[in-house]
Amino acid sequence: MTSRKQPSSFSLLSSPLGRSIAISGCLLILAVILMNGWSLRDSWQLSVNAARETAVNLALSQARQAEDTFLQTEISLREIQRNIQQRPPGEVNADELSRIMREQRSRLPQLHGLFYYDPSGRWIAWSTGRSPAGVNNSDREYFAYHRLNGHNNIHIGPVIHSRSTGELVIPVSLRLNDRAGGFAGILLATVRVDYFRQFYNYYELDDKDVLVLMLADSTVLYARPMPDSYIGRNLSSSHLFQQMLMKSDRGSGEWNAALDGLPRVFGFVRSERYPLVVAAGFDKTSLRENWLKSRLQDVILNAVLLAIMLAVGIWILRQVRINIRNQHELAHLRDELTTINHTLQSMAMIDGLTGLANRRQFDLFLRDSLKRAFRSGKPVSLVMIDIDFFKQYNDAYGHVAGDQCLENVSAALRGMSLRGIGLTARYGGEEFALILPETSADEALAIAWRAVRAVRSHHIPHATTTIPARIVTISAGCATLFSTNQEDDMKKLKQLADDALYTAKRKGRNQAATAGKAIDAGS
Numbered sequence: 001m002t003s004r005k006q007p008s009s010f011s012l013l014s015s016p017l018g019r020s021i022a023i024s025g026c027l028l029i030l031a032v033i034l035m036n037g038w039s040l041r042d043s044w045q046l047s048v049n050a051a052r053e054t055a056v057n058l059a060l061s062q063a064r065q066a067e068d069t070f071l072q073t074e075i076s077l078r079e080i081q082r083n084i085q086q087r088p089p090g091e092v093n094a095d096e097l098s099r100i101m102r103e104q105r106s107r108l109p110q111l112h113g114l115f116y117y118d119p120s121g122r123w124i125a126w127s128t129g130r131s132p133a134g135v136n137n138s139d140r141e142y143f144a145y146h147r148l149n150g151h152n153n154i155h156i157g158p159v160i161h162s163r164s165t166g167e168l169v170i171p172v173s174l175r176l177n178d179r180a181g182g183f184a185g186i187l188l189a190t191v192r193v194d195y196f197r198q199f200y201n202y203y204e205l206d207d208k209d210v211l212v213l214m215l216a217d218s219t220v221l222y223a224r225p226m227p228d229s230y231i232g233r234n235l236s237s238s239h240l241f242q243q244m245l246m247k248s249d250r251g252s253g254e255w256n257a258a259l260d261g262l263p264r265v266f267g268f269v270r271s272e273r274y275p276l277v278v279a280a281g282f283d284k285t286s287l288r289e290n291w292l293k294s295r296l297q298d299v300i301l302n303a304v305l306l307a308i309m310l311a312v313g314i315w316i317l318r319q320v321r322i323n324i325r326n327q328h329e330l331a332h333l334r335d336e337l338t339t340i341n342h343t344l345q346s347m348a349m350i351d352g353l354t355g356l357a358n359r360r361q362f363d364l365f366l367r368d369s370l371k372r373a374f375r376s377g378k379p380v381s382l383v384m385i386d387i388d389f390f391k392q393y394n395d396a397y398g399h400v401a402g403d404q405c406l407e408n409v410s411a412a413l414r415g416m417s418l419r420g421i422g423l424t425a426r427y428g429g430e431e432f433a434l435i436l437p438e439t440s441a442d443e444a445l446a447i448a449w450r451a452v453r454a455v456r457s458h459h460i461p462h463a464t465t466t467i468p469a470r471i472v473t474i475s476a477g478c479a480t481l482f483s484t485n486q487e488d489d490m491k492k493l494k495q496l497a498d499d500a501l502y503t504a505k506r507k508g509r510n511q512a513a514t515a516g517k518a519i520d521a522g523s
């Protein structure tokens with residue numbers, strides 16, 4: 001029985017179909033990942049852009065609010081300035097002025113107080129009740145500023161602690177001139193830092209979002225939600241002052257805040273009216289967290305879609321793998337069947353004992369040779385061979401030895417060269433045949449004799465033969481025919497060769513005989 005070989009292991013990628021499905025699947029998944037990545041990147045960028053826009057708008061509204069606050073303050077100061085300057089020098093009524101100041105202050109919630117100092121810094125009039133005893137304000141920054149600068153502009157200074165209440169205030173001051181244009185004192189309005197604190201708290205911002213009000217020289221006036229220790233800090237080395245404000249009075253960008261080093265999306269505005277800068281910054285980390293939260297559903301859906309695609313892809317590849325394996329097995333089975341068929345075919349043509357062509361093959365080959373001979377016009381010779389006294393051999397040595405003898409005789413005949421065009425066959429029993437296409441009668445007889453000698457040369461002992469050498473011998477009869485392509489050509493040739501064999505037997509065996517010259521089968 002033929003042992004069934006397993007088909008050799010195969011890789012899915014070695015098949016064109018498997019390869020194309022795997023590559024298409026990978027490309028598809030890659031495309032989905034890229035598209036999602038692209039869309040997420042876009043969405044994040046949009047969210048950052050929106051935050052920048054909001055930050056600029058917020059900064060604008062804060063700047064406008066700060067301008068309004070300081071404008072109202074300026075108007076109050078100018079009104080008082082007019083009041084003082086309308087009177088002749090030395091005729092300022094301090095009590096009346098203080099009353100006017102209190103009235104002004106009560107109108108403006110941002111105001112902490114209004115003050116009038118003479119050129120030496122002495123308190124002349126004020127809105128905040130009693131003056132602290134023996135206090136002189138000539139040491140203040142705004143005092144020095146106005147003493148040095150003769151212009152009539154409003155000056156906003158860095159945050160200070162009020163000497164009257166201790167509160168944090170932003171000083172807004174105006175120089176007073178005498179008729180000759182000399183320094184005649186200062187009018188001061190103090191704006192409460194708490195006013196901005198309160199105002200900035202109206203906005204619903206995250207803990208780490210910032211709103212910063214600064215002087216144009218980068219000094220912090222108020223920074224939400226930083227503690228008061230941040231007030232007065234100088235941010236001149238910050239990205240805002242080093243880069244952004246150099247290029248534009250308003251805008252947006254992303255940078256690490258100089259206040260605490262955190263990355264933020266900023267919008268900023270420089271006031272046109274006053275030396276003020278406002279910046280609004282959204283914390284980038286919370287911005288990203290909020291953005292992620294808003295995209296979470298999409299991300300999960302896409303991840304699920306991707307997982308499904310992956311699972312379907314794997315399932316398809318498995319099916320393809322099974323399919324290809326089945327095809328491989330079928331191909332392998334087909335090959336095995338073809339091999340078995342070939343074996344069966346050759347078995348049907350081969351004699352099982354001797355391995356020579358069997359009777360069936362003999363008939364086919366002879367018929368085919370005669371057909372070809374008809375076309376070529378060349379003769380076909382047939383040598384019929386019979387072992388001499390084989391019955392006696394069997395009787396003397398038994399059938400098993402008889403079979404062995406048949407094999408030995410076959411080997412002797414197989415060893416003969418038939419020029420590659422002849423066929424050696426076991427005709428049946430102890431009879432053999434040589435079909436010799438394109439062979440003349442003389443050549444056939446010579447070959448028949450060679451066969452006789454070949455068997456003899458094997459010296460197979462045969463005690464009961466009448467041949468004096470007491471070895472196995474054969475008799476051979478040959479005949480030659482020019483084919484007429486008729487059905488009975490075969491029969492005729494066999495008959496002639498048989499007759500010649502009979503002649504050889506009759507003449508004493510151990511020899512070859514011929515039917516004579518090649519005959520025309522038609523004769």
Ligand SMILES: Nc1nc2c(ncn2[C@@H]2O[C@H](COP(=O)(O)OP(=O)(O)OP(=O)(O)O)[C@@H](O)[C@H]2O)c(=O)[nH]1
Pocket residue numbers: 386387388389390391392394398399400401402403406428429430505
């Ligand atoms: N062992 C064995 N014997 C076979 C086989 N086929 C035929 N025989 C024997 O061959 C013998 C042929 O005997 P015969 O036809 O009387 O011829 P012979 O004894 O050779 O005598 P001659 O042909 O006149 O020389 C028979 O005894 C058959 O049994 C075979 O396959 N094996």
